[in-house]
Amino acid sequence: MSFGVEKTVSLRNYNALALDATADYFCRLGSLDDVHQALAFARANKLTITALGGGSNVVLKNTIHGLVALVELRGIRHRCVGDDVYVTIGAGEDWSSLVALSLRNHWYGLENLALIPGSVGAAPIQNIGAYGVELCDCFVSLQAIHTATGELHEMDAKDCEFGYRESIFKRRERNNYVITEVCIKLSTQPNNRWQYPALRDALEAKLEVKLGEASAVQVTPQLIAETVADIRRTKLPDPARLANAGSFFKNPLLDQQQLARLMVDEPQIPVYPAYNNLSKVPAAWLIERCGLRGYRAGEVGVHERQALVLINYGSGSAAELLALCEHIQSAVEQRFGVCLEVEPRIYGSF
Ligand SMILES: Cc1cc2nc3c(=O)[nH]c(=O)nc-3n(C[C@H](O)[C@H](O)[C@H](O)COP(=O)(O)OP(=O)(O)OC[C@H]3O[C@@H](n4cnc5c(N)ncnc54)[C@H](O)[C@@H]3O)c2cc1C
Numbered sequence: 001m002s003f004g005v006e007k008t009v010s011l012r013n014y015n016a017l018a019l020d021a022t023a024d025y026f027c028r029l030g031s032l033d034d035v036h037q038a039l040a041f042a043r044a045n046k047l048t049i050t051a052l053g054g055g056s057n058v059v060l061k062n063t064i065h066g067l068v069a070l071v072e073l074r075g076i077r078h079r080c081v082g083d084d085v086y087v088t089i090g091a092g093e094d095w096s097s098l099v100a101l102s103l104r105n106h107w108y109g110l111e112n113l114a115l116i117p118g119s120v121g122a123a124p125i126q127n128i129g130a131y132g133v134e135l136c137d138c139f140v141s142l143q144a145i146h147t148a149t150g151e152l153h154e155m156d157a158k159d160c161e162f163g164y165r166e167s168i169f170k171r172r173e174r175n176n177y178v179i180t181e182v183c184i185k186l187s188t189q190p191n192n193r194w195q196y197p198a199l200r201d202a203l204e205a206k207l208e209v210k211l212g213e214a215s216a217v218q219v220t221p222q223l224i225a226e227t228v229a230d231i232r233r234t235k236l237p238d239p240a241r242l243a244n245a246g247s248f249f250k251n252p253l254l255d256q257q258q259l260a261r262l263m264v265d266e267p268q269i270p271v272y273p274a275y276n277n278l279s280k281v282p283a284a285w286l287i288e289r290c291g292l293r294g295y296r297a298g299e300v301g302v303h304e305r306q307a308l309v310l311i312n313y314g315s316g317s318a319a320e321l322l323a324l325c326e327h328i329q330s331a332v333e334q335r336f337g338v339c340l341e342v343e344p345r346i347y348g349s350f
Pocket residue numbers: 016050051052053054055056057058071091116117118119120121122123125126127128129130177178179180236237238239244245246247345
């Protein structure tokens with residue numbers, strides 16, 4: 001399809017929260033040539049450019065100024081080196097379909113990341129992760145076009161500065177690149193990671209054994225992917241039925257002093273070890289303790305089964321959603337002295 005730019009386009013069908021935002025300008029990027037044409041258009045008209053994938057991790061306010069570019073670059077190629085499989089994927093490919101394809105080909109490493117919505121190109125932005133595995137565990141490199149210079153850059157994991165739901169693309173280089181492809185390293189040899197507590201419990205229930213050294217031989221990558229998918233279907237609402245952006249808040253990372261303070265009043269809180277001697281505590285648990293699970297404010301609310309997920313029940317607006325977000329943040333801050341950081345990226349103006 002030839003490249004074109006449309007004016008004043010509704011993004012309601014392009015974001016998982018189904019927020020009724022309007023892009024000043026909108027285009028689709030199906031090739032590298034389209035990316036360069038979009039950059040030239042943006043430069044000529046002095047517009048900012050916002051890359052959009054599946055829209056499953058964004059909060060869009062009423063108007064998104066500048067050019068919104070839907071990334072649709074396709075293609076998957078691979079090369080084997082011994083047991084390693086290097087897979088290079090176009091940024092517009094669907095993440096979940098990639099996980100399914102890898103399992104069909106017996107390329108292992110993505111099974112814990114089954115069923116995460118969105119595109120491959122967005123995966124490095126927040127170093128997607130679930131059930132004890134993160135993108136950075138198999139990430140090799142990415143290619144991205146710098147929006148100001150039009151230059152194509154290759155970046156490895158060090159350049160991307162990955163952290164917990166973090167990368168350079170959420171900080172210093174926010175909105176400065178359009179990622180065009182991602183290369184990951186998988187293996188023909190399974191390396192099953194089943195130790196994450198919720199996954200382990202579900203596997204034990206399915207296999208009817210206590211998992212340990214000997215019994216873990218029954219765990220296969222396919223079983224992990226199926227079990228992860230089962231857990232996700234029961235715990236998380238499907239955005240196609242109930243508009244949501246997955247976890248709305250990051251799980252807070254606390255230093256030892258903050259954790260000790262919190263545990264004086266809340267000795268039961270689950271605690272997980274994280275990077276740099278920090279501890280991760282579940283944001284959902286804190287929200288629930290504030291009595292906000294299932295709380296509803298007009299057309300938006302907190303999901304009744306998963307307190308980390310905010311819902312748009314139909315005609316909810318970004319303003320209502322962000323007011324709810326602030327209400328939750330101040331309730332948690334007042335009660336526990338812990339700041340909840342928003343996970344999705346917020347764009348536009350009212
Ligand atoms: C039900 C549900 C469950 C979820 N579960 C998880 C989970 O378990 N773990 C997890 O980590 N996340 C989870 N998420 C969040 C989301 O799936 C991921 O963040 C995903 O990577 C977003 O992909 P996307 O294509 O929809 O990105 P979008 O929402 O379109 O974009 C997200 C950000 O990435 C940028 N971006 C997108 N594509 C590009 C590109 N090609 N180049 C440059 N920038 C780009 C956008 O500008 C935006 O800042 C969940 C979301 C939902 C709705």
